[in-house]
Amino acid sequence: MENIIFTIEKGTSKYIQIYKQFKLLIEQGDIPANDQLPSIRQLADSLRISRNTTLMAYEQLVAEGYIRGEGRRGYFVNELEAHIVKEGAISIPDQQSEPTTNYIVDFKAGSVDQANFPLKAYRRISNSVLTLQETFLYGNPFGEMCLREQIATYLLQSRGVKTNPNAIIIGSSTQQMLIHLGQILKDDFQSIIVENPGYDGAREAFLFHQFTLETLSVDETGADFSQLDDMKSRLIYVTPSHQSPIGVSMSIQERQKLIQWADKRNGYIIEDDYDSEFRYTQQPFPALASIDSTKVIYLGNFSKSFLPGMRLSYMALPEVLLNRYQNQFKYFESTSSLLSQLTMAKFMEEGEWNRHIKRMRLVYKNKMQCIVSALNKQFGQHISIIGEQSGLYVLVKIHDDRPEDWFIERASNYGVKVYPTSIYYFNNQSDVPILKLGFSNLNCDQINFGVNLLKKAWL
Amino acid sequence: MENIIFTIEKGTSKYIQIYKQFKLLIEQGDIPANDQLPSIRQLADSLRISRNTTLMAYEQLVAEGYIRGEGRRGYFVNELEAHIVKEGAISIPDQQSEPTTNYIVDFKAGSVDQANFPLKAYRRISNSVLTLQETFLYGNPFGEMCLREQIATYLLQSRGVKTNPNAIIIGSSTQQMLIHLGQILKDDFQSIIVENPGYDGAREAFLFHQFTLETLSVDETGADFSQLDDMKSRLIYVTPSHQSPIGVSMSIQERQKLIQWADKRNGYIIEDDYDSEFRYTQQPFPALASIDSTKVIYLGNFSKSFLPGMRLSYMALPEVLLNRYQNQFKYFESTSSLLSQLTMAKFMEEGEWNRHIKRMRLVYKNKMQCIVSALNKQFGQHISIIGEQSGLYVLVKIHDDRPEDWFIERASNYGVKVYPTSIYYFNNQSDVPILKLGFSNLNCDQINFGVNLLKKAWL
Numbered sequence: 063m064e065n066i067i068f069t070i071e072k073g074t075s076k077y078i079q080i081y082k083q084f085k086l087l088i089e090q091g092d093i094p095a096n097d098q099l100p101s102i103r104q105l106a107d108s109l110r111i112s113r114n115t116t117l118m119a120y121e122q123l124v125a126e127g128y129i130r131g132e133g134r135r136g137y138f139v140n141e142l143e144a145h146i147v148k149e150g151a152i153s154i155p156d157q158q159s160e161p162t163t164n165y166i167v168d169f170k171a172g173s174v175d176q177a178n179f180p181l182k183a184y185r186r187i188s189n190s191v192l193t194l195q196e197t198f199l200y201g202n203p204f205g206e207m208c209l210r211e212q213i214a215t216y217l218l219q220s221r222g223v224k225t226n227p228n229a230i231i232i233g234s235s236t237q238q239m240l241i242h243l244g245q246i247l248k249d250d251f252q253s254i255i256v257e258n259p260g261y262d263g264a265r266e267a268f269l270f271h272q273f274t275l276e277t278l279s280v281d282e283t284g285a286d287f288s289q290l291d292d293m294k295s296r297l298i299y300v301t302p303s304h305q306s307p308i309g310v311s312m313s314i315q316e317r318q319k320l321i322q323w324a325d326k327r328n329g330y331i332i333e334d335d336y337d338s339e340f341r342y343t344q345q346p347f348p349a350l351a352s353i354d355s356t357k358v359i360y361l362g363n364f365s366k367s368f369l370p371g372m373r374l375s376y377m378a379l380p381e382v383l384l385n386r387y388q389n390q391f392k393y394f395e396s397t398s399s400l401l402s403q404l405t406m407a408k409f410m411e412e413g414e415w416n417r418h419i420k421r422m423r424l425v426y427k428n429k430m431q432c433i434v435s436a437l438n439k440q441f442g443q444h445i446s447i448i449g450e451q452s453g454l455y456v457l458v459k460i461h462d463d464r465p466e467d468w469f470i471e472r473a474s475n476y477g478v479k480v481y482p483t484s485i486y487y488f489n490n491q492s493d494v495p496i497l498k499l500g501f502s503n504l505n506c507d508q509i510n511f512g513v514n515l516l517k518k519a520w521l
Numbered sequence: 522m523e524n525i526i527f528t529i530e531k532g533t534s535k536y537i538q539i540y541k542q543f544k545l546l547i548e549q550g551d552i553p554a555n556d557q558l559p560s561i562r563q564l565a566d567s568l569r570i571s572r573n574t575t576l577m578a579y580e581q582l583v584a585e586g587y588i589r590g591e592g593r594r595g596y597f598v599n600e601l602e603a604h605i606v607k608e609g610a611i612s613i614p615d616q617q618s619e620p621t622t623n624y625i626v627d628f629k630a631g632s633v634d635q636a637n638f639p640l641k642a643y644r645r646i647s648n649s650v651l652t653l654q655e656t657f658l659y660g661n662p663f664g665e666m667c668l669r670e671q672i673a674t675y676l677l678q679s680r681g682v683k684t685n686p687n688a689i690i691i692g693s694s695t696q697q698m699l700i701h702l703g704q705i706l707k708d709d710f711q712s713i714i715v716e717n718p719g720y721d722g723a724r725e726a727f728l729f730h731q732f733t734l735e736t737l738s739v740d741e742t743g744a745d746f747s748q749l750d751d752m753k754s755r756l757i758y759v760t761p762s763h764q765s766p767i768g769v770s771m772s773i774q775e776r777q778k779l780i781q782w783a784d785k786r787n788g789y790i791i792e793d794d795y796d797s798e799f800r801y802t803q804q805p806f807p808a809l810a811s812i813d814s815t816k817v818i819y820l821g822n823f824s825k826s827f828l829p830g831m832r833l834s835y836m837a838l839p840e841v842l843l844n845r846y847q848n849q850f851k852y853f854e855s856t857s858s859l860l861s862q863l864t865m866a867k868f869m870e871e872g873e874w875n876r877h878i879k880r881m882r883l884v885y886k887n888k889m890q891c892i893v894s895a896l897n898k899q900f901g902q903h904i905s906i907i908g909e910q911s912g913l914y915v916l917v918k919i920h921d922d923r924p925e926d927w928f929i930e931r932a933s934n935y936g937v938k939v940y941p942t943s944i945y946y947f948n949n950q951s952d953v954p955i956l957k958l959g960f961s962n963l964n965c966d967q968i969n970f971g972v973n974l975l976k977k978a979w980l
Contacts, residue, residue, distance in 0.1 A: 078804060122803040127772025142773065172659040181651060189644050198638070198962060200631040200829045234693055234832070234856040241700070245729065266852040270704065313586025314601065344581040345537060370659045371859025373693070393725040397693040399858040400830025503657060 068109055076111050080119035088128050088139055099129060099137040166477035167512030171455040171500025174369060178425050183414045188405040201400040203391060205232025205376070209403045212410035213362075213376050221338065222352030223360055225378040231387065234373040234397040236334060236361055240267035243332070243359065243377070246386045247297065248273065251329070255298040257285065259486035261306045264299055264334065273297075277488050282448055284310045287319050296329030302350050303338040307457060307486050307498060309449020311341075317350050324357040330380070332359045337366035339419050341452040342427040356380045364406065366454060367419060372402045426454060432506040433499065436513035444521065448496070455500040457483060460520070466495045469520060473497075476519040478512050527568055535570050539578035547587050547598055558588060558596040625936035626971030630914040630959025633828060637884050642873045647864040660859040662850060664691025664835070668862045671869035672821075672835050680797065681811030682819055684837040690846065693832040693856040695793060695820055699726035702791070702818065702836070705845045706756065707732065710788070714757040716744065718945035720765045723758055723793065732756075736947050741907055743769045746778050755788030761809050762797040766916060766945050766957060768908020770800075776809050783816040789839070791818045796825035798878050800911040801886040815839050823865065825913060826878060831861045885913060891965040892958065895972035903980065907955070914959040916942060919979070925954040928979060932956075935978040937971050 068083055070076055087093045099105075102120065106113040120137055123129045129137045191197055204210075210227040217223040233239035244267065253274035256265055260280070268275060276293045278285050284305075290298075300320070302312040312320070324331050333350045341347070351360035355378065363375035375398075379387055409415050434450050437458060448457035458480075460469060466482050473480045481498040484490050501509055529538055546552045558564075561579065565572040579596055582588045588596050650656055663669075669686040676682040692698035703726065712733035715724055719739070727734060735752045737744050743764075749757075759779070761771040771779070783790050792809045800806070810819035814837070822834035834857075838846055855862075868874050893909050896917060907916035917939075919928060925941050932939045940957040943949050960968055 081804070118803075125770070125803045126806050127774050140774065142777065170658070174657050176654065176657045179651075179657070185648050185651060188647070192638075192640060192644065195635065197830055198633050198635045198828065199629070200824075234858075235854045237853050238697070238856045263852060263854065311584070315586050315599065318601065344577075344584045345540065347585050365659070369657065369860075371656055373854075373856060373858045393722060394696050395694045395722065395832075397697045397832060397856050399693075399832045399861055401828075402858055402860070 070109055070111065077115045077118040077122070080105075080109070080111075080116065081122045084119065084123055085126075085128055088123075088142060093139050095139050095141045097139045098135075099139065101136055164477075165474075165479040167504065167508055167515065168479040169455075169481065169499040169501065169512060170479065170503070171481060171498060172370060173500065173503040174366065174454075175422065175425055175429075175502050177505070178421060179369070180414060180418050183409065183412075184405070187408045187412070187414075188401065191401060191404045191408065194404065197400060197404060199400075201396050201403065203394055203396050204388070205230065205396060205398065206400065206403040206407060208411075209407035210376075212407050212415075214378075216410065216415070217349075217351075217360070217362070217378065220346065221335065221360075221362075222348035223355060223378060224352070225355060225360070229381070229384050230376055230378050232396065232398050232403060233375045233377070234399075235365075235375050236336065236363055237263050237267045238397055239361060239375055239377050240264060240332075241270055242387070242391060244268060244271035244273065246383060246390050247330070251295070251297045253295040253297070254332075255290070255293055255295045256488075257300060257305065258488045259307055259483065259492070260299075261301065261334065261336075262485050265488075268299070275488075280305055280308050280310070282308060282310060284312065284316065287316060287323075290323050296324075296327040297332070298324070298329070299332040299334065300350075301334045301336065303335050303347055304341070304449075304452045306334070306336065307449075307455075307483055309451065309453060309457065311347055311452070312350075317353055320350065321354045321357055325354075329357075330359055330383075331357055332361065334361045336361070336363060337453050338362075339367045340423055340426050340454060342423070342430055343451045346452075351378060359383065367422070368406075368415075372399070372406070374398055374402050374406060426502065429501045429504070429506065429509065430456070432509045433501050433513065436510050440513050440517040441521070454502040455498055458497045458499060460495045460497070462495060464495065466492070466497070469495050469497055472519040473516055476515045478515045478519065480516070529568060529570065536574045536577040536581070539564075539568070539570075539575065540581045543578065543582055544585075544587060547582075547601060552598050554598050554600045556598045557594075558598065560595050623936075624933075624938040626963065626967055626974065627938040628914075628940065628958040628960065628971060629938065629962070630940060630957055631829060632959065632962040633825065633913075634881065634884055634961050636964075637880060638828070639873060639877055642871075643864070643868065646867045646871070646873075647860065650860060650863045650867065653863065656859060656863060658859075660855050660862065662853055662855050663847070664689065664855060664857065665859065665862040665866060667870075668866035669835075671866050671874075673837075675869065675874070676808075676810075676819070676821070676837065679805065680794065680819075680821075681807035682814060682837060683811070684814060684819070688838050688840070688843050690836050690838065691855065691857050691862060692834045692836070693858075694824075694834050695795065695822055696722050696726045697856055698820060698834055698836050699723060699791075700729055701846070701850060703727060703730035703732065705842060705849050706730075706789070710754070710756040712754040712756070713791075714749070714752055714754045715947075716759060716764065717947045718766055718942060718951070719758075719947075720760065720793065720795075721944050724947075727758070734947075739764055739767050739769070741767060741769060743771065743775065746775060746782075749782050755783075755786040756791070757783070757788070758791040758793065759809075760793045760795065762794050762806055763800070763908075763911045765793070765795065766908075766914075766942055768910065768912060768916065770806055770911070771809075776812055779809065780813045780816055784813070788816075789818055789842075790816055791820065793820045795820070795822060796912055797821075798826045799882055799885050799913060801882070801889055802910045805911075810837060818842065826881070827865075827874075831858070831865070833857055833861050833865060885961065888960045888963070888965065888968065889915070891968045892960050892972065895969050899972050899976040900980070913961040914957055917956045917958060919954045919956070921954060923954065925951070925956070928954050928956055931978040932975055935974045937974045937978065939975070 102113050102116045106116045131137050210230040213230050214225050214227045248271045254268050255276045255278050257280045258277035276295050335349050338346045351358040360378040446459040450456050466484055483496040483498050484492050561572050561575045565575045588598050590596050669689040672689050673684050673686045707730045713727050714735045714737050716739045717736035735754050794808050797805045810817040819837040905918040909915050925943050942955040942957050943951050
């Protein structure tokens, strides 16, 4: 022990410095097992620190098991494996991230309009929520009742869905809820029908539970429901209001056919109503769940209509499934922010939500008109525009036999980012190039400028 | 058609009123299929509304498939199943909720101190985050890099864990992350060892994936690691810094033994470091992951140390598992609020987090002293206090052979809520009554008053 030199620096607590140096010496084997440490008085005197500081360092070492106190005899080093400390994940290489290109115009779909976000109301309400007692507790595992009540009212008024706040479950994303839902469905249902093309995230969530996937083809005229008869699944996942990504809506006849199918097969329809708020040519169509809520699991979220980063989704469950869900997940904590839930509940209660949706419908309708007329003007007969009745993006089908990648790369060379649709196809391939152009966070000038650049890139 | 009376009220848009009344009439079969609707001019004149309003109502009905336009011939009703609309979940009874008793003192553990919450700093930062562009996008599926960087720095400084921001995954709760983690572990590991008593939420998350559970007994002296040799699992879930619920900490020898065990079996240790920040008698012990991060999956969260309702958790993965995780979940959206992530990153970056932890350690230390001295004063030799070195609760072991329920009910009769520990036991039974008393959101007066009432209730 005599030749060990301790260094005591200013800044960090002295006792922690002594503790750490002893710890290292013991771990490295520099002080062997059963050696006696200097007495508290000795060490304190030699380092010119208080005895109390020394005592604290020794007590930390005792508590962690590095040394033991043997009463008046003093402190001794415990047995320890030498050189046990290994370096860990420190050398993990940087994540493969896309090379960051600075785009002049990014036709990103996963965004909302920042300029028209109700910043003042949202701040006021979220700041007030921070003073509530319940904000400092764990929340209800199935979601806060105040928000579930607001959602139930909204679903009845806007989507024709008659449900009960208790039948509504709050989650953090559609995928997270599909993982939970899959857990209570997978024993009775081994396979599920999904739309092709369709939302890739839902497919992934079903694959999480090893569901076998059957595909229902969809094009601009809708889905061919006669295919259902040849399929063996009793479960189907659909986007009836605004097919993702094609954009068609199911007619009342198709909706009825689907309900009858589920009824006959004793199955369920999972209706993902992800952006039904934004239909421009007519009122949003009533939800499938408004026709028969005993056969339909209704999913909605605030990602398109309010703010994706809030991570706030919900589902309305038929009674049989609700009981099963509550039993399965009663010991699971909510995955959804309590602050966001309480804020959104108050936002809806005060009428801010309805005002926001009305305002945004006009804002996005205007943007949709911009992009459609810009595309028509620049491309005319070279393209077909798909899905201009609703939503926050359009699909551009190009009458050309070059591959999708070519159009994306050419656009990129001109500083414009457009998105593929092949990822929505089951085999990651579409027959003709179809590009996805989102416009939610672009203004009309940016949209026009972007489409102009696309013309240069593509024609 | 002649005797159908339309009512047009003020307030709601006229076209929606007309649309809804037609829809109902068609659904109820009051207007049979292939019947002709009044022409737009006729209806507009008879209702004294504009032709444009009538046209909009008809177009909505056409779009949804209720009627069809046949050019100059006019509008006709489509085929439709009669009486298809079924009532749904509307009659679901209210959720079975506990009868709400108003407690005078609630020794709840799942809460944080509201009086010392850094409200001003949090509001300032979260309000500023609302103006950032990235707040309006979908976030990184694995968590925002700015927060992962802050957590990596914090883990190194405070827990001795050397990791890399890329190896850190942000989630919304420990259970949510265990569900994801279980997905990438379940093929290689069919069973897992859990502590008994132990965190019930973790057990549930492992049962989600049908892991077989083996139990490692823990008491006030710690776990008996010699039991590990007889077990067949190669995976273990532990709470080394502050065993949940017993409160003991693993010594360095026990930590080493565990690491060697994992090494020898080619397994992993899941280290749940859920409230390591609050150790009062010494510095927090270094994490298991600081000894060997290749064998340890490290889990942490902000629920005890900051705010449970934020739903912000994280884990640091060994490299092999990280690759597997990234592949499995690259198409899954984050479950954790982007607002909370960006706010917490800035909060940490500005040093507010370290200040908060320092302050709260003193606040909770003071409360811990209050409750321990109150219990000692009122109960003396009738009880033993377990776990007073750290955390936001103590366990009270009562030297009495009446059952746990008796003590909870008696306390309730005196207006005090105390919590069971039997739920943490594998068979839901402990040998002696042990009650859990949380104090995080009570002040010293409330604590003293509550303990006084408990004396009246129990002695």
